[in-house]
Amino acid sequence: MRISDLARASGLPVATIKYYLREGLLPPGRRRAATQADYDEAHLARLRLLRILREFGRVPVGRLRELVAATEDPGRSTHEVLLAAARALAPLPPSAGPLRAQARAAADARIAGAGWSGVAADAPDRENLAAAIEAVTVAGTHAGGLDALRPYVEAADAIGRFDVGDLRPDQTPAAIMEQMVVGQVVFGEILLTLRRLAEEHYSARQFGAESARG
Amino acid sequence: MRISDLARASGLPVATIKYYLREGLLPPGRRRAATQADYDEAHLARLRLLRILREFGRVPVGRLRELVAATEDPGRSTHEVLLAAARALAPLPPSAGPLRAQARAAADARIAGAGWSGVAADAPDRENLAAAIEAVTVAGTHAGGLDALRPYVEAADAIGRFDVGDLRPDQTPAAIMEQMVVGQVVFGEILLTLRRLAEEHYSARQFGAESARG
Numbered sequence: 160m161r162i163s164d165l166a167r168a169s170g171l172p173v174a175t176i177k178y179y180l181r182e183g184l185l186p187p188g189r190r191r192a193a194t195q196a197d198y199d200e201a202h203l204a205r206l207r208l209l210r211i212l213r214e215f216g217r218v219p220v221g222r223l224r225e226l227v228a229a230t231e232d233p234g235r236s237t238h239e240v241l242l243a244a245a246r247a248l249a250p251l252p253p254s255a256g257p258l259r260a261q262a263r264a265a266a267d268a269r270i271a272g273a274g275w276s277g278v279a280a281d282a283p284d285r286e287n288l289a290a291a292i293e294a295v296t297v298a299g300t301h302a303g304g305l306d307a308l309r310p311y312v313e314a315a316d317a318i319g320r321f322d323v324g325d326l327r328p329d330q331t332p333a334a335i336m337e338q339m340v341v342g343q344v345v346f347g348e349i350l351l352t353l354r355r356l357a358e359e360h361y362s363a364r365q366f367g368a369e370s371a372r373g
Numbered sequence: 374m375r376i377s378d379l380a381r382a383s384g385l386p387v388a389t390i391k392y393y394l395r396e397g398l399l400p401p402g403r404r405r406a407a408t409q410a411d412y413d414e415a416h417l418a419r420l421r422l423l424r425i426l427r428e429f430g431r432v433p434v435g436r437l438r439e440l441v442a443a444t445e446d447p448g449r450s451t452h453e454v455l456l457a458a459a460r461a462l463a464p465l466p467p468s469a470g471p472l473r474a475q476a477r478a479a480a481d482a483r484i485a486g487a488g489w490s491g492v493a494a495d496a497p498d499r500e501n502l503a504a505a506i507e508a509v510t511v512a513g514t515h516a517g518g519l520d521a522l523r524p525y526v527e528a529a530d531a532i533g534r535f536d537v538g539d540l541r542p543d544q545t546p547a548a549i550m551e552q553m554v555v556g557q558v559v560f561g562e563i564l565l566t567l568r569r570l571a572e573e574h575y576s577a578r579q580f581g582a583e584s585a586r587g
Contacts, residue, residue: 275571341509341512
């Protein structure tokens with residue numbers, strides 16, 4: 160395929176594809192002539208992924224580069240590719256407030272209580288969990304406090320088990336990374352959307368018949 | 374409390390508090406003198422919420438205004454406050470591609486299959502779900518296709534049921550809205566973080582011992 164074919168098939172402008180090539184997010188094509196290169200299905204798969212990340216993920220280019228680097232190093236195991244994708248796509252936690260130390264202890268206790276012994280001691284998401292627990296504590300909006308976390312841990316456990324079981328380690332590192340990225344970004348959005356839909360349903364059932372407050 | 378006390382207690386600069394007052398996100402205090410006003414615990418609760426939205430939610434000011442308006446209309450039922458919060462915080466779906474119509478049918482089928490009859494026919498999250506289903510289809514990364522949605526629907530159902538059960542409709546509309554917003558924004562982040570942690574655990578268990586590829 161030429162670059163114009165890639166543009167047509169991916170729905171991305173040629174200028175965007177050239178930008179991804181310059182940034183190293185898309186590997187170069189096979190040179191045919193001084194000004195022409197050939198691209199294949201792997202290029203198209205990468206472009207579809209970059210398009211999804213642009214539409215759903217709001218992922219900065221620097222982090223995309225980390226992701227791509229993870230798949231181009233043949234020494235990486237499946238677990239390392241998965242960690243690289245999860246870490247490149249995780250947000251940075253808000254800066255710590257006065258309750259962060261206490262929240263860190265609560266976060267670690269939840270992770271241990273869930274039985275997630277495979278989580279690294281230095282996993283950055285421990286701090287993201289602590290930051291969110293601190294915010295819930297500061298907000299004081301949930302009368303039951305951290306009891307509200309229980310169904311979340313159970314849901315995450317079921318989903319995490321399913322998603323990892325769905326990976327096939329006989330795929331290329333690039334294909335595993337692409338599945339992980341779509342899993343993180345698009346299925347993450349699906350999860351939040353389904354949760355809002357479920358809340359709308361249960362709220363309609365529980366409060367929908369309630370007459371307007373006054 | 375004076376505005377300087379509010380700033381100290383909320384951890385927000387006075388200039389930010391004045392901005393929220395001007396934008397109508399924080400109701401005015403009770404006037405004491407031409408240049409002084411008194412603020413109370415309800416103001417502090419609102420500021421804690423705005424701070425959390427700024428840190429976690431990246432929610433535009435226009436949408437915050439919609440949220441606040443929803444709580445200031447005494448005619449709104451609990452269900453209407455909940456819908457206003459969910460809709461103000463939902464993302465706008467990416468523009469439709471050629472598979473969107475088919476994805477919309479799949480999204481509606483999933484919602485019906487989950488038994489979520491309380492979801493309005495015009496709920497904007499139907500389109501968000503369709504957009505995400507379209508993206509998964511285009512990406513072609515998941516061999517099982519939309520079967521991968523099943524554990525997500527089950528998890529969302531359990532969480533949605535719990536979260537709505539946790540609301541107390543005897544609270545003020547402002548307090549219900551604050552609990553909903555923290556639920557959407559912070560517990561949404563918690564859910565995605567716990568999912569990454571669970572995936573790290575199951576990946577370590579399944580692939581961690583695997584020797585490096587190559």
